[in-house]
Amino acid sequence: MGLHILGTGSYMPEGVLANDDFKRFIETNDEWIRTRTGISERRVATGEPTWYMGAQAAKNAIEAAGIDPAEIGLIIDTTITQDYCTPSMSCIVQRETGAVNAACFDLNAACSGFVYAMDMAHRFLKTEPSSKYALVLANEQLSRITNYEDRTSCILFGDGAAAAVVEYKEGVLYSSHLGADGTGAKFLFAKSALPASPFIDREKADRQWHDFDAAPEGRYAHGMKQDGKEVYRFATQAMPKAAQAAAEKIGFDLSDLDKIVPHQANIRIIETAMKNMKLPMEKAVVNIAHHGNTSSASIPIALDEGIRSGEIKRGDKICLVGFGAGLTYAAIIMEY
Ligand code: UT7
Numbered sequence: 001m002g003l004h005i006l007g008t009g010s011y012m013p014e015g016v017l018a019n020d021d022f023k024r025f026i027e028t029n030d031e032w033i034r035t036r037t038g039i040s041e042r043r044v045a046t047g048e049p050t051w052y053m054g055a056q057a058a059k060n061a062i063e064a065a066g067i068d069p070a071e072i073g074l075i076i077d078t079t080i081t082q083d084y085c086t087p088s089m090s091c092i093v094q095r096e097t098g099a100v101n102a103a104c105f106d107l108n109a110a111c112s113g114f115v116y117a118m119d120m121a122h123r124f125l126k127t128e129p130s131s132k133y134a135l136v137l138a139n140e141q142l143s144r145i146t147n148y149e150d151r152t153s154c155i156l157f158g159d160g161a162a163a164a165v166v167e168y169k170e171g172v173l174y175s176s177h178l179g180a181d182g183t184g185a186k187f188l189f190a191k192s193a194l195p196a197s198p199f200i201d202r203e204k205a206d207r208q209w210h211d212f213d214a215a216p217e218g219r220y221a222h223g224m225k226q227d228g229k230e231v232y233r234f235a236t237q238a239m240p241k242a243a244q245a246a247a248e249k250i251g252f253d254l255s256d257l258d259k260i261v262p263h264q265a266n267i268r269i270i271e272t273a274m275k276n277m278k279l280p281m282e283k284a285v286v287n288i289a290h291h292g293n294t295s296s297a298s299i300p301i302a303l304d305e306g307i308r309s310g311e312i313k314r315g316d317k318i319c320l321v322g323f324g325a326g327l328t329y330a331a332i333i334m335e336y
Contacts (some may be wrong), residue, residue: 002172009060010162026151038267042158042292053161054139055096065165073131078113111324113296125168137163147223158292162300177245184327242331263322
């Protein structure tokens with residue numbers, strides 16, 4: 001078993017939203033945001049659709065991998081901010097990249113999405129010998145679902161995209177652990193922007209919506225809603241739990257990791273998770289100060305930046321680990 005990363009790429013939109021810019025929408029200040037989250041600024045798309053960001057990241061990854069896109073047998077696109085109900089984002093990225101022989105589908109596991117998708121790609125490539133490579137990408141435009149009137153959440157999120165071209169390889173380090181706790185769905189959610197059906201029976205609809213979403217019509221219609229403290233508590237436990245579970249499957253000791261690429265949600269979450277895994281902060285790849293939380297794109301953006309800066313080197317034992325809405329969690333241990 002094993003998964004080999006041939007190349008990575010990312011795309012960050014040009015718009016910069018610095019902490020002080022939030023004063024336009026809410027009562028806040030740079031010091032509060034920096035000390036509570038570690039974020040100084042984040043990027044926001046100012047015209048490009050989500051698929052465009054993903055396609056640019058994918059092209060960069062294909063170029064870094066130095067492969068013929070026609071040899072890609074699978075594209076998995078992870079997002080919670082897709083431009084269309086249908087077709088899938090991955091089909092649009094296929095059109096843009098010329099990966100004409102790929103099967104395409106999207107995956108939604110929120111911020112854990114990229115790790116989930118990498119593991120799905122591993123399983124697919126292992127059992128489908130006609131597929132040489134997989135393209136796994138994440139593109140997110142959280143500025144479209146962020147509630148800029150909610151000061152406890154809007155300061156966290158940004159936009160961006162990243163991708164990796166991978167192949168199946170025998171005999172290299174690989175383990176994964178994926179999980180979810182749907183009872184925590186109420187702690188972090190954004191309602192679908194689909195209009196109501198013309199056949200709707202309002203009374204029935206009110207009875208049948210979930211407990212956490214049974215509020216008067218429209219109350220949660222715009223943007224993400226979260227219980228920051230509950231998500232924080234979950235995150236600090238879920239990331240170590242996922243990494244440890246992946247390690248145990250192959251008798252691996254987490255202290256042998258060279259680098260951890262954690263979901264970039266809050267610097268304090270990363271610090272606590274690293275402490276819980278008994279790993280020094282130097283082993284964590286961190287770029288949250290400039291990007292904030294870009295949901296499923298956050299791990300691959302950090303991975304790509306870590307690789308391009310030389311922080312992650314060939315042969316390094318790395319762990320990709322994330323958590324997110326769902327609530328979901330996921331970890332992969334592999335060699336770069
Ligand atoms: O991908 C997963 C996405 N979600 C997460 O990762 C969220 C995880 N949770 C967190 O990161 C933290 O809970 C937050 C950063 C969201 C909030 O930090 P906190 O330390 O839990 O703050 P809090 O909500 O307890 O608020 C403390 C105080 C409150 O004032 P009072 O009631 O003590 O007077 C808030 O009203 O800070 C106030 N506050 C702010 N002040 C200035 C909340 N947001 C802001 C703000 N600027 N933006």
